[in-house]
Amino acid sequence: MSAVVPRVLSIAGTDPTGGAGVQADLKSIAANGGYGMAAVTALVAQNTHGVRSVYRPPTSFLAEQLHAVSDDVSIDAVKIGMLADVEVIETVREWLAAARPPVVVLDPVMVSTSGHRLLDPGAEEALRLLLPDADLVTPNVPELAILLDREPASDGDAVVDQAQELARRHGVRVLAKGGHLEGPDLRDALVEPDGRVSDYRSPRIETRNTHGTGCSLSSAIATRRGAGATWSDATDLALRWLSESIRHGSALDVGGGHGPVSHFAGLWARGGLDTMPSPDEIADEWWRSTAGVRDAIDGLDFIRSLGDGTLDRRAFAWYLAQDALYLREYSRVLAQASRLAPTPREQTFWITGAHAAVATEMALHEQWLGLGEGVPAQASPTTTAYLDHLGAAADSGDYERLVAAVLPCYWLYHDVGSRLHPLGVEGHPYRDWLDTYAAPEFAEATRTAIGIVTAAAAGAAPLRRAVMAEAFRASAAHELAFWRAPLDAVAAR
Ligand SMILES: Nc1ncnc2c1ncn2[C@@H]1O[C@H](COP(=O)(O)OP(=O)(O)O)[C@@H](O)[C@H]1O
Numbered sequence: 288m289s290a291v292v293p294r295v296l297s298i299a300g301t302d303p304t305g306g307a308g309v310q311a312d313l314k315s316i317a318a319n320g321g322y323g324m325a326a327v328t329a330l331v332a333q334n335t336h337g338v339r340s341v342y343r344p345p346t347s348f349l350a351e352q353l354h355a356v357s358d359d360v361s362i363d364a365v366k367i368g369m370l371a372d373v374e375v376i377e378t379v380r381e382w383l384a385a386a387r388p389p390v391v392v393l394d395p396v397m398v399s400t401s402g403h404r405l406l407d408p409g410a411e412e413a414l415r416l417l418l419p420d421a422d423l424v425t426p427n428v429p430e431l432a433i434l435l436d437r438e439p440a441s442d443g444d445a446v447v448d449q450a451q452e453l454a455r456r457h458g459v460r461v462l463a464k465g466g467h468l469e470g471p472d473l474r475d476a477l478v479e480p481d482g483r484v485s486d487y488r489s490p491r492i493e494t495r496n497t498h499g500t501g502c503s504l505s506s507a508i509a510t511r512r513g514a515g516a517t518w519s520d521a522t523d524l525a526l527r528w529l530s531e532s533i534r535h536g537s538a539l540d541v542g543g544g545h546g547p548v549s550h551f552a553g554l555w556a557r558g559g560l561d562t563m564p565s566p567d568e569i570a571d572e573w574w575r576s577t578a579g580v581r582d583a584i585d586g587l588d589f590i591r592s593l594g595d596g597t598l599d600r601r602a603f604a605w606y607l608a609q610d611a612l613y614l615r616e617y618s619r620v621l622a623q624a625s626r627l628a629p630t631p632r633e634q635t636f637w638i639t640g641a642h643a644a645v646a647t648e649m650a651l652h653e654q655w656l657g658l659g660e661g662v663p664a665q666a667s668p669t670t671t672a673y674l675d676h677l678g679a680a681a682d683s684g685d686y687e688r689l690v691a692a693v694l695p696c697y698w699l700y701h702d703v704g705s706r707l708h709p710l711g712v713e714g715h716p717y718r719d720w721l722d723t724y725a726a727p728e729f730a731e732a733t734r735t736a737i738g739i740v741t742a743a744a745a746g747a748a749p750l751r752r753a754v755m756a757e758a759f760r761a762s763a764a765h766e767l768a769f770w771r772a773p774l775d776a777v778a779a780r
């Protein structure tokens with residue numbers, strides 16, 4: 288079973304400038320959605336101008352690296368690059384026989400772009416013997432010729448002929464790469480062991496940044512295949528990614544010779560570098576952003592006297608009348624959230640809230656309206672302002688903004704309600720009210736609302752998340768004004 292994120296091992300040499308070898312492989316694996324690992328065959332002192340020297344550590348140590356990985360990690364794919372000499376080839380072959388990784392892509396690295404040997408001339412036959420252990424071999428034009436012991440092909444058809452010959456001889460799939468041929472059009476050919484050919488054509492990109500293209504391509508194919516794509520799809524996806532990365536290579540400005548490709552250019556452009564907060568982090572941040580509003584609510588005479596039961600009945604009746612006006616409209620706003628909801632679960636949640644707002648709570652308020660304190664039938668300026676804010680969010684058709692705007696009505700009410708509730712002793716004049724907003728169903732609905740809204744915010748792009756946070760904060764400020772209004776209104780009469 289391959290993992291969602293395929294675990295891909297590169298067995299290759301190094302490039303301290305990061306454009307080729309294991310350094311390029313790890314970037315390519317990551318850029319194609321894999322988890323990259325690397326066992327180093329040889330240390331190469333090289334840069335974008337060329338190779339200066341090669342140090343090949345004892346192969347016993349390579350074997351230790353390989354077994355350290357396979358003893359611990361389930362490997363989904365292996366990419367093999369520079370093998371340096373016969374001893375290294377033998378070490379890798381023995382390890383492959385023992386570890387049996389499900390996908391093996393072999394890039395038969397022999398000579399660097401700059402013309403330096405990365406494989407002993409005497410190791411060519413050993414490399415040929417390794418070919419059947421691979422699922423895919425990815426030679427460039429000169430490597431294909433050496434593996435066949437022929438002259439290099441000079442056009443696309445000759446490359447395909449040679450690739451078919453190699454595939455047949457060794458019973459292996461071959462991706463023959465056309466980067467070394469001349470001309471404006473590039474052709475790579477995937478040849479099955481039975482000779483069937485799939486062509487991949489693309490325009491040649493005018494650039495000096497082609498250092499490590501072979502390393503990067505083979506790692507990308509191994510990763511895509513390790514994730515479950517067919518060989519043909521894996522090749523197609525990897526080539527599209529490589530073209531994009533070659534196109535952005537020169538913008539990196541790395542070195543004065545053949546520079547690297549820009550492995551993450553596409554991801555940077557499309558995904559940006561922003562981190563994504565978790566829903567819990569958003570909940571914390573948004574809640575903290577209302578600290579001032581909450582302190583101010585707690586400090587209101589209305590809240591204090593509501594808690595100890597000394598609140599002026601007229602003020603309470605005025606408040607209930609405004610709340611009834613508010614709830615009718617709030618119900619419509621929740622119904623709009625339900626209409627825009629992306630999932631049935633959310634659709635159900637908001638429509639249930641809309642029903643609760645208009646039915647259950649209205650019924651409670653009907654009783655209190657019986658207080659007969661000559662309450663206003665018109666929405667106050669404060670109520671109107673709050674409803675205008677919610678109405679604008681509802682009319683925008685923007686689900687995320689809308690649900691962020693309706694959240695404080697749950698969250699702050701639940702917060703105030705659960706703190707006032709213990710004060711609602713026998714005989715408390717506002718006990719029914721105190722019970723409503725501390726009820727377990729309201730606590731549950733509040734939790735669900737917070738979960739839905741913060742999950743939407745976590746998944747939103749940063750700018751969208753900022754719009755949501757602003758809608759939330761504005762509603763919280765309207766909540767404060769709503770609680771402050773009743774005593775002011777009664778005092779002004
Ligand atoms: N200038 C370029 N424009 C577009 N694709 C390129 C360019 N150079 C190389 N490639 C692609 O990069 C891959 C590796 O190319 P190639 O040069 O043939 O192999 P290697 O890097 O092993 O020598 C191939 O898929 C090739 O099509």
Ligand SMILES: Cc1ncc(COP(=O)(O)O)c(N)n1
Nearest residue numbers: 300301308400498499500501
């Ligand atoms: C360690 C190592 N492996 C492979 C290459 C081939 O790179 P290129 O794709 O430029 O031929 C390289 N230069 N160094």
